[in-house]
Amino acid sequence: MSLYAVQAVLILDSAGERVLSKYYQTPRASALATSPVAEQRSFEQKLAAKTKGVNDDVLIFDGHLVVYKQLADILVYIVAPLDENEVLIFQTLTTLRDVIDNALNHRVDKSNVLDRYDCVALAVDSVVDNGIILSNDSALTSERLTRSADEELTMPTVDFSETGFKSMFDFAKGRLAQAVRHQLV
Known part of the structure; x- marks a missing residue:
């Protein structure tokens, strides 16, 4: 394989x-x-x-x-x-x-x-x-x-401050949770 x-x-x-x-x-x-x-x-x-x-x-x-x-x-x-x-x-x-x-x-x-x-x-x-x-x-x-182009998810702008990293982490956590929910359905 x-x-x-x-x-x-x-x-x-x-x-x-x-x-x-x-x-x-x-x-x-x-x-x-x-x-x-x-x-x-x-x-x-x-x-x-x-x-x-x-x-x-x-x-x-x-x-x-x-x-x-x-x-x-x-x-x-x-x-x-x-x-x-x-x-x-x-x-x-x-x-x-x-x-x-x-x-x-x-x-x-x-x-x-x-x-x-x-x-x-x-x-x-x-x-x-x-x-x-x-x-x-x-x-x-x-x-x-x-999915049409206007329905595509957009990445938030990257902010390299501490709040920016927390925002990126929260975004990634949400996308991962969404993917896991979609796989379980």
């Missing part, structure tokens, strides 16, 4: 054509990340053919651990090294599915993914960035994605 748990996130249509793909160049990356686009597309086509009509969620394919889910007319895949924890990768896929579903207002299909491509790409980047799993909490990640 490593910090760099994901080698690729792929969203393919039912014909195996690329809708969104992100290959990560990490210390544990396979040759896929640096291979030409034609080889990546060939990998995607073979993967789609292998999973077409199969309702399994986890498989070993071409030296990779692959977890996938079908959402309407698209398939979402996460490709990881063989030695990675499949439960962790599957939970990441479930989180990604839920975040995409929320970002698209529960209307997940190829046309909506293409229409709201920016939201889907942001959802993928909010869950996995550069091969590192950032979040497995779909509710928190969805909330962050749907």
